Amino acid sequence: MELKTIVLTKGKEKSLERKHPWLFSGAINRIISDSGEAPFNGELIEIVDSKNNFLATGHFSDATIAVRIISFKQEKINQAFWTNKVQMAYNVRESLGLTNNPSTNIYRLMHAEGDGLPGLVIDYYNGTAIIQAHSIGIYNAIDEISKALQNVYGEDLIAIYNKSAESLAKQTSEEVENGYIYQNGDSNLVGLENDNQFNLDWINGQKTGFFLDQRENRKLIAEYSKGKKVLNTFCYSGGFSVYALKAGAKEVHSVDSSQKAIDLVDENIKLNGLKKHKSFTSDTLDYLKENKIDYDVIILDPPAYAKNQKAKHNAIQGYKRLNLMALKQIKPGGILFTFSCSQAVNRKLFYDTIVAAAIEAGRNIRVLNHLSQPADHPVNIYHPEGEYLKGLVLHVE
Numbered sequence: 483m484e485l486k487t488i489v490l491t492k493g494k495e496k497s498l499e500r501k502h503p504w505l506f507s508g509a510i511n512r513i514i515s516d517s518g519e520a521p522f523n524g525e526l527i528e529i530v531d532s533k534n535n536f537l538a539t540g541h542f543s544d545a546t547i548a549v550r551i552i553s554f555k556q557e558k559i560n561q562a563f564w565t566n567k568v569q570m571a572y573n574v575r576e577s578l579g580l581t582n583n584p585s586t587n588i589y590r591l592m593h594a595e596g597d598g599l600p601g602l603v604i605d606y607y608n609g610t611a612i613i614q615a616h617s618i619g620i621y622n623a624i625d626e627i628s629k630a631l632q633n634v635y636g637e638d639l640i641a642i643y644n645k646s647a648e649s650l651a652k653q654t655s656e657e658v659e660n661g662y663i664y665q666n667g668d669s670n671l672v673g674l675e676n677d678n679q680f681n682l683d684w685i686n687g688q689k690t691g692f693f694l695d696q697r698e699n700r701k702l703i704a705e706y707s708k709g710k711k712v713l714n715t716f717c718y719s720g721g722f723s724v725y726a727l728k729a730g731a732k733e734v735h736s737v738d739s740s741q742k743a744i745d746l747v748d749e750n751i752k753l754n755g756l757k758k759h760k761s762f763t764s765d766t767l768d769y770l771k772e773n774k775i776d777y778d779v780i781i782l783d784p785p786a787y788a789k790n791q792k793a794k795h796n797a798i799q800g801y802k803r804l805n806l807m808a809l810k811q812i813k814p815g816g817i818l819f820t821f822s823c824s825q826a827v828n829r830k831l832f833y834d835t836i837v838a839a840a841i842e843a844g845r846n847i848r849v850l851n852h853l854s855q856p857a858d859h860p861v862n863i864y865h866p867e868g869e870y871l872k873g874l875v876l877h878v879e
């Protein structure tokens with residue numbers, strides 16, 4: 483079957499020549515379709531420049547981002563293509579020491595644009611792969627992606643679970659249901675991260691079930707926690723809390739507005755045989771307002787305040803308010819771990835926002851560490867927008 487072809491307006495091929503993985507609708511001159519029909523949402527489509535030179539193949543969508551590119555080569559998008567992409571992503575995780583690691587058996591296998599497949603996230607949880615499709619084009623290829631995972635992992639793969647209902651909800655009126663698409667045994671429901679145990683619940687949990695992107699930063703919290711009183715806000719399943727207690731924290735308090743999250747923290751604390759922990763189901767700002775804050779270490783890891791460019795201004799106000807409150811209240815000599823996972827707020831903007839909060843707090847503050855996302859959440863060098871997780875460790879006098 484011939485693919486439909488998008489012909490670009492002259493001069494609009496530059497970003498694709500630089501391998502940026504998105505084609506914006508404004509670059510399109512016309513669409514050639516033998517049948518005369520317009521491409522459907524998710525349809526595989528070819529892009530050529532104004533002189534008919536091949537540029538890329540990707541998934542069409544009737545939106546500002548008109549095509550998400552999955553290949554810059556003139557090649558068939560068949561089973562071998564998908565298997566090769568999954569294998570390449572696997573090889574990177576192997577070289578990071580994640581695939582056969584007795585201390586860590588949960589990691590991100592496929593990180594969308596960062597691994598050359600916009601719209602596809604796959605997390606590997608101790609034998610079970612969770613697929614999260616963020617585009618209809620990827621969702622339509624889910625059988626090939628599932629086969630690719632079986633080809634790459636072989637007998638070691640216990641199950642594949644499709645967790646795309648939430649991520650696709652706004653893109654299609656068709657019903658997308660979460661559920662297992664492959665099973666070859668009973669899944670392990672406990673995973674290891676740097677020898678810490680965590681309950682895994684991809685069915686009821688947020689996103690794919692666990693926030694793998696804080697792995698390296700959790701290791702760092704351990705270094706700052708010995709003998710300290712630690713507050714972990716926006717704690718979700720309590721990753722930072724477990725690491726801090728294992729490292730000998732005097733006491734850890736975990737705060738999340740979701741009761742389900744708090745239940746997960748309590749389970750994970752128990753699972754690791756830890757004590758000296760209290761959890762609070764509360765809004766973080768309310769908690770900071772209503773309680774006497776005498777913590778040595780505070781972690782602020784809010785959800786993405788800006789999901790798009792339009793929400794940026796309000797997001798910045800939100801980050802400033804939250805950080806100001808923590809900076810004003812933390813004990814002298816205290817350590818603040820502060821994060822933003824909003825893609826629309828870049829590293830510089832986040833830094834400047836923290837500077838603004840610091841000025842208003844009026845305290846002497848040192849920047850000790852600049853934090854980021856770990857290597858299994860790679861950034862495609864031609865897609866700087868993919869660097870989404872930013873963090874700072876601050877010493878507050």
Ligand code: SAH
Pocket residue numbers: 688692693696715716717718719720721722737738739740743764765766767783784785
């Ligand atoms: N730090 C976590 C991940 C945080 S995800 C980890 O290491 O796993 C963000 C969390 O913030 C979610 O669990 C969500 O329930 C919680 N949340 C969202 N809004 C909140 C608010 N206003 N106050 C407290 N928690 C909130």
